[in-house]
Amino acid sequence: MTFHLEHHDPATYRRLSRLVGLAMAGQLIVFGLLFSQLLIAAFGASFWLNALGVLLGLVTTSLVFAALRQRPWMSGIRYVWRLKHHLARVSAYLPALRRGMGEGDAAALAVLAFYHQGMDQLSKLEGRTLDDNAELLAEREVVRHARREKGLPERVEGLDPEDLGDFRKG
Numbered sequence: 001m002t003f004h005l006e007h008h009d010p011a012t013y014r015r016l017s018r019l020v021g022l023a024m025a026g027q028l029i030v031f032g033l034l035f036s037q038l039l040i041a042a043f044g045a046s047f048w049l050n051a052l053g054v055l056l057g058l059v060t061t062s063l064v065f066a067a068l069r070q071r072p073w074m075s076g077i078r079y080v081w082r083l084k085h086h087l088a089r090v091s092a093y094l095p096a097l098r099r100g101m102g103e104g105d106a107a108a109l110a111v112l113a114f115y116h117q118g119m120d121q122l123s124k125l126e127g128r129t130l131d132d133n134a135e136l137l138a139e140r141e142v143v144r145h146a147r148r149e150k151g152l153p154e155r156v157e158g159l160d161p162e163d164l165g166d167f168r169k170g
Contacts, residue, residue, distance in 0.1 A: 003086050004158035005117060006079055010125045013076045020077060024061060032057030080125060083118055086159055090115045096167035098139075101146060107163050109147050114159040116140040 036053025043049055069078060090097070090111060097115075100108025116139070123130050130136060144154050 002158050002160045003082060005083075005114075005121065005156075008076045008079060008125060010127065013080065013125045014127055016073070016076060017080075020074075024065060027064065028057055028061045030057075031060045035060075080122070083122055086161070087115060087118045087122065089161065089164065090118075090159070092169045093164050093167045096169070100167060101143065104146070104150070106150060106152065107166055109143060109150065109152065110156055111159065111163055111167075112139075112143045113147060113154070113156045116143060117155060118159075 032054040034053075035056040036050045039049040039053050040046070068074065093111070094115075097108045097112050101112055116136070119136065120130060120140075147154055
């Protein structure tokens with residue numbers, strides 16, 4: 001299944017991400033305290049009952065979040081999770097992809113173009129800059145130049161994970 005790069009507003013994503021993170025933390029605190037207090041009231045004070053209460057709070061918070069993650073307003077957060085997953089997967093293949101780029105392999109160039117576009121988009125969504133990573137910026141320019149030389153567009157639309165099958169990890 002091909003992963004397509006999408007446009008999401010960075011300010012909206014950061015605001016929603018902070019809000020969801022705060023809500024989850026608050027929910028965990030409330031559920032953890034609630035379950036701990038209920039267990040202590042039923043069975044008496046114990047460190048293990050407090051720990052069990054926190055664990056039950058974590059499970060409950062996870063279940064609530066799992067139910068809410070398919071809501072339309074969570075689309076930006078879901079997209080960033082998938083983007084991070086695909087970027088992590090590609091990063092495991094970077095040495096082989098770089099060798100392929102050196103050999104002029106069009107598939108390696110496409111995957112590396114996706115990697116650099118995805119890293120750039122992720123940094124913008126999360127409010128970071130890639131300016132401090134000169135090696136990454138230099139490689140991005142090499143990939144752009146190599147794609148131009150081969151008559152390929154500089155940008156790609158997404159990543160087909162099957163493209164990684166041609167390369168060895170590590």
